[in-house]
Amino acid sequence: MSRIKLGIVISTVAAIALGSTHAIAEEQKVVQIHEYPGSIIHIVDWVMRDKGFCAKEGLDCQPVYLASAILAMQAAATEGVDIIISSLDVMMQAVDKGYDLKIIGPDLTNNVYSLSASAEVAETVAGKSYPENMKSLAGKRIGVVARGGSPEMIARALLAGADMQPDEAFFVAVGGPATAYAALAAKQVDAIVSWDPVPALCDATKSCVVFADLSQGEGPAGLQAMNGGYAAYYAPGEYVQENAATVDAFVRAHEQAVQWLQDPKNLNEVKEIASQRFKLGDVPNPEVVFDQLVRRTIQGYGSHFDRKAVDGFNDFLLANKLISEPLSVDRIVYDKAP
Template sequence: MLKSKFSLLRAALACCALALGLASQAHAQTKVRLGVTPIGDYITAWVAKDQGIFAKHGLDVTLQTVAISPMAAAGLMSGSLDLATPTAVDLIQAVDSGLDLVAISSVGVLAKTTGTRSGVLVRPDVEVKKPADYAGKKIAQASLGGMLHVLFRNHLLENGVDPAKVNDVEIGVPSHFDALKGRSVDAVVTADPMLSRILATRTGTQVVSLADTVPADTVTGLVASTRTYAQKNPAVITAFRAAWKEATALVIADHALTRSTIVKHLKLPEPVAASLTMPLSVTTEVTPKQLQWWADVMRKQNMLRGKVEPQSLIAR
């Protein structure tokens, strides 16, 4: 009996120690507000949250939805977000406008053969055989001046087509399927998972993959902060990068987990999630060379006013 009591006492003490340890760990976690655009490219954020990876690295991360990526910079500058997920185009344009933002990590690159695809899809009854055929067509863009729009205009310019001859209209990616099916547009410039849904239902056919129009490893999304936040919170930046890298590796390795997380948080039907090509083209590295390419393309489209120094756009 005495031995049994001692065993129970030791078990109780162990539970108390564990509880105290967990309480101490929770208390030590730093709160971080991360703004995320609800598309497949940023699924790493939800995986890191759901699987306790942020917590493991001492971060209590609250995920806040950012409807469209250009709004990420506004959230950072207003102080309502600590970190956010702008595209490379958003970051460069924000800095060119006088906002002092820096990239913390990369989210992904344009996929050549696997991962998140992007491209131009046309209605089955619309004929586009060459870039010049876009002239006069009504084309849905997720965001005028956004990343996909910039890539599309770059494709036109590289093939001698004046982008002004195309009738671009701003329609959010979630509405691209309906826009094509309802014949309100001739084509959409879109990305997975919407691209996969349109192809699977034969609502549109793909004319070109945007990944085929750019250099390999062209960076897409970023995780960014204000320079002031990064300088004042170096430990947070270090911890976040470590957590992001770990979660990215998990996204690449565990396709079933990635798909289930997409279904759960992006509300994508399971058959559509199952059709996504894996692994997603996710990465954590971002280089000045990658940002320089974007700056050069944007300058050709008269989107920049001053000189942008790519090496200064990455937090050290």
């Protein structure tokens, strides 16, 4: 074959290949996924993008950073967000108020909260676990994110599960994990209901002790009943109906990412991916805390949404007068959710 003809063939092949590449890129469906700024719960989302699981399923997964699920729901109403993530209590309250939302799959399967007490309080009940250790909180101050929110309701349920009255303790608003831990360390409160990285900080610093870790199935039966589908991905019902293929592709990408994350040989790479987007700040023993935090987060992911969790949330929300009637699985869960 002459050089001229060979050049034409090579150019033609290259053009076809380039055209195929462009076609693949053009075929990728953009999916706007809600993320809480700086939150480590999104390791799985970062892996979906960085390791190509979204691209493999023909998706361009783009993060939209919003500080609350309420803001994400508002953005979804104007098509600024496609997929939202939060605990089911927030989502189900919105549905009860008339917002059409469908759960498409699980994120963190178990309750994310824990109750931790100062080392001084814990010393008075050394060797005791839940519910016996809760007796030490009678007359004490329990820090919660905000008065009247889910963490306070969980604290009250933990007290009730220990045969105590909710008014046996005092509740103080201390904000999220960083400010809550600081308040506990400064002895402004005696215990806090919060979430990661608080358990890892308690373990690394010995300044506090976890009394009940709901992510590990501890606590009363009513709170455990919400495990199996605690935090989920969901989207407006209209979006799910009109983009079923995209939703299914997202679920497949998520499942592959979870499998990759939970393979022990990938742990170091997971920590590298996480370290690029998540910073602990000034904490004692940062490497130990970070390692434990990453491991706990990986352990918390799941690929199956347990429908029984809906019943658990119904009971919890009805008991706290947060919804007007039970919400059925058929109403709030996508029929092809795993």
